[in-house]
Amino acid sequence: MEAPSLGTLLREHWELAKNLRGLQIELDGEKCKGVWQCYEVCPVGCWRPDYEAGKVEFHHGERCIACGACVLQCPEDAIELK
Amino acid sequence: MATAFMKWLERSPADYERGIQLLTLGRLERLQRELVENHIGSGDRVLEVGCGPGTLSVRMAAAGARVTALDRSRSMVEQAEIRLAQAGVAGAVPLIHADAATIGDRFEAGSFDRVVCSLVLSEMPDASRRLFLRECHRVLAPNGRLLVIEEVRAAGWGARVLQAVIQLPLRSLSWLLTRTGTRLVPQLAQTLELAGFKTRVSAQELAGTLQLLVSEPAAVASAKKPLRPVVVGELAHHTSLRTWLLNLWELVFRILPPYPSWEPGVYTLGDPGPKDPVLVTGNYDLTLRRLAWALEGQLDAWVLVVDSSGINVWCAAGGGFLTAERIAGGLRSSGLDGFVNHHAMVLPQLCANGVDGWRLREETGWGVHWGPVRAEDLPAYLAAGRKKPGGMRWVAFPLLDRFEMMTATLGFYALLILLPVAIFWRPMLGPVTVSLLSLSFFYAAVHPLLPGRDGLAKSLPLALLAVGGMLIHSALFDPVGAPTLFGRGVGLSALALFVAAELQGMSPLMRGEQANWGWEAAIGAALGAIYWLLPRAVGWR
Numbered sequence: 071m072e073a074p075s076l077g078t079l080l081r082e083h084w085e086l087a088k089n090l091r092g093l094q095i096e097l098d099g100e101k102c103k104g105v106w107q108c109y110e111v112c113p114v115g116c117w118r119p120d121y122e123a124g125k126v127e128f129h130h131g132e133r134c135i136a137c138g139a140c141v142l143q144c145p146e147d148a149i150e151l152k
Numbered sequence: 153m154a155t156a157f158m159k160w161l162e163r164s165p166a167d168y169e170r171g172i173q174l175l176t177l178g179r180l181e182r183l184q185r186e187l188v189e190n191h192i193g194s195g196d197r198v199l200e201v202g203c204g205p206g207t208l209s210v211r212m213a214a215a216g217a218r219v220t221a222l223d224r225s226r227s228m229v230e231q232a233e234i235r236l237a238q239a240g241v242a243g244a245v246p247l248i249h250a251d252a253a254t255i256g257d258r259f260e261a262g263s264f265d266r267v268v269c270s271l272v273l274s275e276m277p278d279a280s281r282r283l284f285l286r287e288c289h290r291v292l293a294p295n296g297r298l299l300v301i302e303e304v305r306a307a308g309w310g311a312r313v314l315q316a317v318i319q320l321p322l323r324s325l326s327w328l329l330t331r332t333g334t335r336l337v338p339q340l341a342q343t344l345e346l347a348g349f350k351t352r353v354s355a356q357e358l359a360g361t362l363q364l365l366v367s368e369p370a371a372v373a374s375a376k377k378p379l380r381p382v383v384v385g386e387l388a389h390h391t392s393l394r395t396w397l398l399n400l401w402e403l404v405f406r407i408l409p410p411y412p413s414w415e416p417g418v419y420t421l422g423d424p425g426p427k428d429p430v431l432v433t434g435n436y437d438l439t440l441r442r443l444a445w446a447l448e449g450q451l452d453a454w455v456l457v458v459d460s461s462g463i464n465v466w467c468a469a470g471g472g473f474l475t476a477e478r479i480a481g482g483l484r485s486s487g488l489d490g491f492v493n494h495h496a497m498v499l500p501q502l503c504a505n506g507v508d509g510w511r512l513r514e515e516t517g518w519g520v521h522w523g524p525v526r527a528e529d530l531p532a533y534l535a536a537g538r539k540k541p542g543g544m545r546w547v548a549f550p551l552l553d554r555f556e557m558m559t560a561t562l563g564f565y566a567l568l569i570l571l572p573v574a575i576f577w578r579p580m581l582g583p584v585t586v587s588l589l590s591l592s593f594f595y596a597a598v599h600p601l602l603p604g605r606d607g608l609a610k611s612l613p614l615a616l617l618a619v620g621g622m623l624i625h626s627a628l629f630d631p632v633g634a635p636t637l638f639g640r641g642v643g644l645s646a647l648a649l650f651v652a653a654e655l656q657g658m659s660p661l662m663r664g665e666q667a668n669w670g671w672e673a674a675i676g677a678a679l680g681a682i683y684w685l686l687p688r689a690v691g692w693r
Contacts, residue, residue, distance in 0.1 A: 107509070107522075110501075110545070111505075111545075113501065113546060115542070135660070135662060137505040138505050139505040142507075
C-alpha cells in the first residue's frame with residue numbers, strides 16, 4: 071500500500087474518460103416485463119412506456135447521460151450500460 | 153453536476169486504504185496488531201463492524217477467530233471478499249453488506265464474544281451510534297467486549313490546536329487524493345460510558361490521538377430502556393447572517409469540501425401527524441434549506457435526513473455516499489416507526505442512480521416511491537396520490553441554474569487559473585480575469601443556442617464568437633498589431649475551451665466533462681504549441 075502517484079491518478083482519469091464517452095444503453099426486450107421503473111427514474115426522458123406490448127421503449131437514446139439509474143432500478147436486469 | 157463530479161467523488165477501496173494510511177501515518181496498523189494479539193483469542197466469535205477492505209478481518213481470522221464482517225459500502229464488501237479469498241479464509245468469514253445500525257435485526261442475542269470497530273464510530277451519525285451501542289449490549293455474550301480503535305481529540309487546548317495544524321495539510325491531501333476523511337467523536341470514552349460500557353484505553357499512538365479502547369458492558373439501567381424516538385429538529389425557512397454566509401460559501405465554493413451538513417435524523421416540516429408523508433433526503437445544508445424554503449407552509453411531513461456525507465443527493469448517490477444501506481440504517485436508528493402509522497417513503501428521484509430501490513424495500517419492508525426531481529413539485533405530486541406528470545420527472549437547465557452552476561464552478565476553477573497568472577504573469581491578471589468572467593457568463597447565457605451536443609463541440613463556436621468579437625473591437629476602438637491580435641486570439645480560444653468544458657461537468661443534461669478530457673488536453677497543448685511556434689516562424693519574435 072502506498073500513496074497514489076500522479077501517474078496512476080492520471081491513468082485512472084484517462085480510463086474513466088474513455089469509458090464515459092463510450093457508454094451505451096442496451097435493453098434486453100425479452101427480459102422486460104413492463105415494470106417501467108426506468109421511465110419512473112430517468113431524469114432526461116429516454117424511456118417511453120409501450121402500454122400495448124407491456125414493455126418499454128428506449129426512444130430518446132441520444133439524451134442519455136449515462137447516470138445508471140434505470141440499470142439499478144430494473145428488477146428484471148433487462149438494462150445494461152456498457 | 154452530472155457524471156464527472158459523481159465519478160470524482162467515487163471512492164474506491166484502494167483509495168480508502170491509501171487515504172487512511174496517509175491520515176494515520178501508518179500507525180493504525182500497529183494498533184490493529186495490538187488488538188489482535190491482546191484481545192482476540194482463537195475460537196472467539198467476532199463481529200467486525202465497518203470492515204472496509206477487510207485488512208483487520210483477515211488478521212483476526214488468521215489468529216483463529218470466527219469472524220463475521222459487515223460494511224455499508226458495496227465496493228468495500230467486494231474488496232474485502234477479494235482480500236479474504238487471497239488470504240485463504242473466504243469461506244470462513246461471512247461478509248454482510250449492511251449498515252451498523254441494523255445489527256440488532258440480524259444477529260441473535262449473545263452471538264459474539266467481541267464486537268470490533270476500527271475508525272467506524274466517528275463515521276456514524278449520533279442516532280445510529282446510539283442505536284448501535286445499545287445493540288452491542290444485546291449481541292455480546294456474557295464477558296463479551298467491545299473493541300474500538302478511534303481517532304480522538306487531543307487533551308488540552310494547546311495540544312488541540314497543534315493537532316489541528318498538523319492535520320490540516322494531511323487531511324486536505326487525503327481528501328484530494330482519495331476522498332477519505334475522518335471525523336472526531338467528541339469525548340469518545342464518555343460516550344461509551346454513557347452507553348453502558350466500562351471503558352479503558354488499552355494502547356495509543358500519535359501522542360494519544362489514535363487510541364485502542366476496550367469496553368466492557370456494564371449493567372446500566374439506561375441501556376435496557378427502549379430508545380425513545382427523537383425529533384432532531386424542525387425544518388423551517390429562516391434567514392440570518394449565518395445563512396447568508398452559508399449561501400455565499402455554497403454559491404462560490406460549492407465543490408470544495410468541507411460541505412456544510414446537518415445532523416442526520418428525523419426533522420419535522422410544519423406540524424406532521426401519524427398519517428403524514430415521510431420524505432427522505434441527504435444531509436447537505438443547501439439541500440435542506442432549499443427544501444424548507446420550497447415547502448414551508450405547503451406541507452406537513454416527516455423528513456428523514458440520511459447521512460450523505462454532506463453531499464447533494466444526486467452526486468452522493470452517484471459516488472456511493474447515499475445508498476439503500478445508509479437509508480435503511482438511518483430509518484432504523486431514527487425511530488420513525490414511532491411517529492407514523494404507515495410504511496411509505498418518498499425518495500428524491502435524482503438519487504435513483506445510487507439507491508437500489510428494491511434492496512431498500514426488502515431491507516426495510518417500507519414502500520419506496522420515487523418523488524419528483526424538484527422539491528417544489530412535492531405538494532402537487534403528493535396531492536395527486538404520488539403520481540408525476542412528465543415535467544416533474546425531467547431535469548432542466550434554465551438560465552438561472554446555469555448562472556448558479558457557473559458561479560459554483562468558477563469559484564474553484566478561477567483560483568486554479570488566476571493564481572498561477574497572478575504569480576507568474578502579473579501584467580496579464582486583469583485581462584485574463586475579465587476574459588474568463590465574461591466568457592463564462594456569456595457561455596452560460598447562450599449555452600442552449602450554441603450548436604454542438606457537448607462542451608467540447610460547443611467550445612468551437614464559443615471560441616469563434618470570442619475571437620470575432622475581439623477582432624471587431626480592436627478594428628473599431630483599439631488598433632493593435634498582428635502579433636498582439638494573434639496572442640489575444642490564442643488566449644481567448646484556450647479560455648473558451650476551458651470554460652465550455654467546465655460547465656459541462658455541471659450540466660444535468662450532458663455527460664461529464666471527463667468524457668472529453670483527453671481531447672481538451674490535446675487541443676490545449678496544440679494551442680500552446682501554436683502560441684509558441686508561430687510567432688517565431690513568421691519572425692514576429
